[in-house]
Amino acid sequence: MRHIVIVGFESAGLTAASTARMVDRKAKITVIERRPYAISHPCGIPFAIGGEVADIQKLIEPAPRLPNVEVRTATEATAIDTKKQTIEISDLKVGKREELKYDALVLATGSYAFKPPIPGIDLKNVYVVKTVEDGQAIINALSKAKNAIVVGAGTIGIEAAAALQKRGLNVSLVEMLPSILPGMLDPDMADSVAEHLRDKGIHIFRGQSLKEIRGQEQVSSVVMEEQKLPAEIVIVAVGVKPEVRLAKVAGVELGKTGGIKVNEHLRTNAPNVYAAGDCTESFCLITKRPVLSQLATTAIRMGKVAGANAAGGDAVYSGTFNTVVTCAYGLEIASTGVTTYAARQAGFAPVSARVRTLSKPHYYPSAEPIIVKLLVEPREHKLIGGQVLGTEGAAERANLLALAIQKGMTAEELARIEYCYAPPVCDCMEPLVVAAEALLRKLK
Amino acid sequence: MRHIVIVGFESAGLTAASTARMVDRKAKITVIERRPYAISHPCGIPFAIGGEVADIQKLIEPAPRLPNVEVRTATEATAIDTKKQTIEISDLKVGKREELKYDALVLATGSYAFKPPIPGIDLKNVYVVKTVEDGQAIINALSKAKNAIVVGAGTIGIEAAAALQKRGLNVSLVEMLPSILPGMLDPDMADSVAEHLRDKGIHIFRGQSLKEIRGQEQVSSVVMEEQKLPAEIVIVAVGVKPEVRLAKVAGVELGKTGGIKVNEHLRTNAPNVYAAGDCTESFCLITKRPVLSQLATTAIRMGKVAGANAAGGDAVYSGTFNTVVTCAYGLEIASTGVTTYAARQAGFAPVSARVRTLSKPHYYPSAEPIIVKLLVEPREHKLIGGQVLGTEGAAERANLLALAIQKGMTAEELARIEYCYAPPVCDCMEPLVVAAEALLRKLK
Numbered sequence: 087m088r089h090i091v092i093v094g095f096e097s098a099g100l101t102a103a104s105t106a107r108m109v110d111r112k113a114k115i116t117v118i119e120r121r122p123y124a125i126s127h128p129c130g131i132p133f134a135i136g137g138e139v140a141d142i143q144k145l146i147e148p149a150p151r152l153p154n155v156e157v158r159t160a161t162e163a164t165a166i167d168t169k170k171q172t173i174e175i176s177d178l179k180v181g182k183r184e185e186l187k188y189d190a191l192v193l194a195t196g197s198y199a200f201k202p203p204i205p206g207i208d209l210k211n212v213y214v215v216k217t218v219e220d221g222q223a224i225i226n227a228l229s230k231a232k233n234a235i236v237v238g239a240g241t242i243g244i245e246a247a248a249a250l251q252k253r254g255l256n257v258s259l260v261e262m263l264p265s266i267l268p269g270m271l272d273p274d275m276a277d278s279v280a281e282h283l284r285d286k287g288i289h290i291f292r293g294q295s296l297k298e299i300r301g302q303e304q305v306s307s308v309v310m311e312e313q314k315l316p317a318e319i320v321i322v323a324v325g326v327k328p329e330v331r332l333a334k335v336a337g338v339e340l341g342k343t344g345g346i347k348v349n350e351h352l353r354t355n356a357p358n359v360y361a362a363g364d365c366t367e368s369f370c371l372i373t374k375r376p377v378l379s380q381l382a383t384t385a386i387r388m389g390k391v392a393g394a395n396a397a398g399g400d401a402v403y404s405g406t407f408n409t410v411v412t413c414a415y416g417l418e419i420a421s422t423g424v425t426t427y428a429a430r431q432a433g434f435a436p437v438s439a440r441v442r443t444l445s446k447p448h449y450y451p452s453a454e455p456i457i458v459k460l461l462v463e464p465r466e467h468k469l470i471g472g473q474v475l476g477t478e479g480a481a482e483r484a485n486l487l488a489l490a491i492q493k494g495m496t497a498e499e500l501a502r503i504e505y506c507y508a509p510p511v512c513d514c515m516e517p518l519v520v521a522a523e524a525l526l527r528k529l530k
Numbered sequence: 531m532r533h534i535v536i537v538g539f540e541s542a543g544l545t546a547a548s549t550a551r552m553v554d555r556k557a558k559i560t561v562i563e564r565r566p567y568a569i570s571h572p573c574g575i576p577f578a579i580g581g582e583v584a585d586i587q588k589l590i591e592p593a594p595r596l597p598n599v600e601v602r603t604a605t606e607a608t609a610i611d612t613k614k615q616t617i618e619i620s621d622l623k624v625g626k627r628e629e630l631k632y633d634a635l636v637l638a639t640g641s642y643a644f645k646p647p648i649p650g651i652d653l654k655n656v657y658v659v660k661t662v663e664d665g666q667a668i669i670n671a672l673s674k675a676k677n678a679i680v681v682g683a684g685t686i687g688i689e690a691a692a693a694l695q696k697r698g699l700n701v702s703l704v705e706m707l708p709s710i711l712p713g714m715l716d717p718d719m720a721d722s723v724a725e726h727l728r729d730k731g732i733h734i735f736r737g738q739s740l741k742e743i744r745g746q747e748q749v750s751s752v753v754m755e756e757q758k759l760p761a762e763i764v765i766v767a768v769g770v771k772p773e774v775r776l777a778k779v780a781g782v783e784l785g786k787t788g789g790i791k792v793n794e795h796l797r798t799n800a801p802n803v804y805a806a807g808d809c810t811e812s813f814c815l816i817t818k819r820p821v822l823s824q825l826a827t828t829a830i831r832m833g834k835v836a837g838a839n840a841a842g843g844d845a846v847y848s849g850t851f852n853t854v855v856t857c858a859y860g861l862e863i864a865s866t867g868v869t870t871y872a873a874r875q876a877g878f879a880p881v882s883a884r885v886r887t888l889s890k891p892h893y894y895p896s897a898e899p900i901i902v903k904l905l906v907e908p909r910e911h912k913l914i915g916g917q918v919l920g921t922e923g924a925a926e927r928a929n930l931l932a933l934a935i936q937k938g939m940t941a942e943e944l945a946r947i948e949y950c951y952a953p954p955v956c957d958c959m960e961p962l963v964v965a966a967e968a969l970l971r972k973l974k
Contacts, residue, residue: 411950482926506855
């Protein structure tokens with residue numbers, strides 16, 4: 087009987103466990119999870135801070151019932167002997183160490199929120215948004231705070247800023263780069279989002295970074311290049327880094343991104359050791375370069391492959407198009423593929439078109455703007471990126487564009503796709519098609 | 531200078547005109563339209579009856595400004611000499627006849643609502659939902675009516691039934707076939723929709739047809755196989771038929787569906803005569819059989835091709851996957867490809883799976899059910915149909931499935947697509963992927 091050990095039980099680990107369970111119905115599966123609880127939903131944390139999810143403890147759940155899967159919470163994996171195929175674990179409650187033999191091991195150790203080493207970063211009331219405990223601590227601090235600074239305008243930063251503003255705080259969002267959501271939007275698209283956030287009362291500082299966090303014991307202000315702002319809460323949302331300490335001590339090879347290096351079967355350099363999720367290096371299918379994807383959806387897709395292969399299957403994970411969505415005040419912000427900046431970095435000379443259409447026919451009430459930007463490479467006109475802003479359907483449109491990119495579709499082909507229409511649902515001119523046609527006029 | 535004449539100015543004709551305008555910037559374009567106004571939005575009529583669109587006259591618009599395009603409203607095309615390439619037109623206001631020479635002609639004459647030849651069909655207050663005038667007449671009749679019968683539970687029938695119910699009428703929906711929306715949903719999916727309509731107060735009679743409409747001058751009751759129901763309004767929504775009178779008198783060949791026969795360039799058998807839209811035979815890309823598509827989106831896609839080719843271009847319309855959406859009481863009902871019945875009729879032995887998931891994570895408020903059904907052929911597991919019910923994103927998911935079918939994707943491939951996720955927008959388990967995985971378990 088095969089023994090599959092999985093380290094980590096977030097999106098990748100959970101998916102690996104349930105997939106392995108389906109592929110090999112007899113294997114014994116052991117999950118090692120450091121947290122005292124089995125399952126959490128970290129993507130929900132900003133919305134618990136904002137109050138949409140009324141009780142943050144709802145984001146914690148017991149392990150799902152999977153036959154012959156043992157989930158050992160409050161347990162840390164401390165060492166791996168990749169020759170003997172053993173893993174050393176430590177029960178965090180009683181301190182007991184134990185060694186497990188594995189036939190296959192899945193490293194799904196996730197990531198940790200990065201805190202830049204600036205003065206004051208360890209002051210009280212400086213938070214990251216990573217665990218339910220982080221979220222609970224922020225919620226507890228809300229009543230005593232008036233001003234909040236959110237550092238980093240990626241998806242988590244945007245979501246956290248909106249959450250704190252909804253709770254009545256005076257929120258400033260600080261982004262080092264010249265535009266917000268730089269990983270997923272071109273500056274022109276990001277400007278529309280920034281305007282939307284500013285309309286709701288969020289102050290936005292772009293092209294500025296935090297130099298210092300000041301305060302006695304707890305934060306009272308932050309210092310940027312050009313100004314000093316009062317702050318009783320600071321949220322640091324400048325990105326996550328792969329949690330690879332265990333991989334390192336075990337001699338599992340890392341890629342140049344800092345994530346665990348894997349082949350398309352998600353095998354590491356160590357025999358029968360797989361990796362999946364935020365700790366693992368992914369591959370950008372457009373630039374053909376290693377990347378850190380660090381999305382829950384990537385973790386799930388990787389978890390399926392690592393879990394299947396750990397159970398003796400032969401599944402393939404080929405990489406990512408970086409399909410992402412976030413939402414602020416009802417505006418869906420979705421993206422897939424590369425931005426213009428990323429495309430140029432990778433040697434493309436992208437041609438793009440941006441259109442503004444309506445979610446519904448102009449005569450129908452509740453018609454709202456949809457903005458679509460498409461990027462193609464100029465030689466064959468193949469799609470390499472898409473960005474969509476709108477109150478509905480942006481996520482699904484990004485998904486369609488991801489599929490179009492995967493299938494190597496050109497702007498010409500996208501302009502001819504079939505779509506459906508009904509006045510209460512969408513307009514008879516599909517925004518993606520309108521954008522593709524605008525692109526074709528530019529490419530003529 | 532080329533003279534392009536377009537007969538009809540709904541979706542196909544309008545699109546043909548604007549496309550021809552772009553392809554040949556010098557051509558003179560003349561549009562012949564029988565209606566006294568240039569543009570109308572017939573798909574909006576049920577929603578004007580229901581009151582969502584407050585003023586039905588908003589569905590009428592003047593012609594868009596297109597340079598060197600003359601739109602002759604209240605003008606009927608009465609004959610075509612396909613040898614001499616002339617078309618005879620008649621001004622309906624002053625009765626003046628005129629002959630125009632054309633270099634290219636586009637027939638976009640649309641369709642008419644079919645009324646079955648049953649006793650009483652011509653009584654007062656028996657309506658179809660086809661023109662703005664039909665809609666206005668129904669609205670005018672609302673205040674004197676208490677009971678309405680809608681005959682035919684296709685998209686228009688469903689939309690009309692919901693509209694009349696919203697206006698306070700006691701509505702019965704009568705469908706001859708054993709389940710509603712038979713052209714787009716399997717019975718199990720249709721049952722969910724029927725339940726939703728019944729919850730809102732609509733009475734549904736399936737497997738029954740109207741035998742007679744009774745009344746003195748105006749309708750007072752209808753007689754079905756098994757019962758008689760009082761009715762002060764009857765809406766007949768049993769489908770539309772291609773408007774091909776002009777084509778017939780001109781000797782333009784019709785296909786066996788009754789629509790104008792065209793090749794993939796949308797050329798008819800007559801030289802330089804093209805056809806597009808409801809009057810034109812389409813081609814089902816799954817069954818490889820001629821079909822009448824009769825959707826506004828098909829008309830638009832055909833209009834682009836016919837317009838481009840009439841202007842000297844070389845565009846191709848290959849056919850349709852029958853991608854459709856309708857909406858009733860906030861439930862989006864979308865479909866693409868073939869139903870199980872249509873698949874079997876075409877010689878497939880489809881395998882299907884149906885899943886019920888959530889639009890958002892279970893812990894997020896406003897998470898609503900999404901039901902997805904997928905059909906594949908059992909040999910290669912290629913997708914041949916998809917049906918989606920949900921309060922949001924159903925239309926865009928059907929569009930993605932249409933693209934997946936177009937690209938010959940298998941259930942295995944669909945289970946591996948990349949998608950995005952954020953709690954306020956969608957769940958981390960994409961319903962289409964969950965459905966594809968359910969299908970794979972069945973196919974094992």
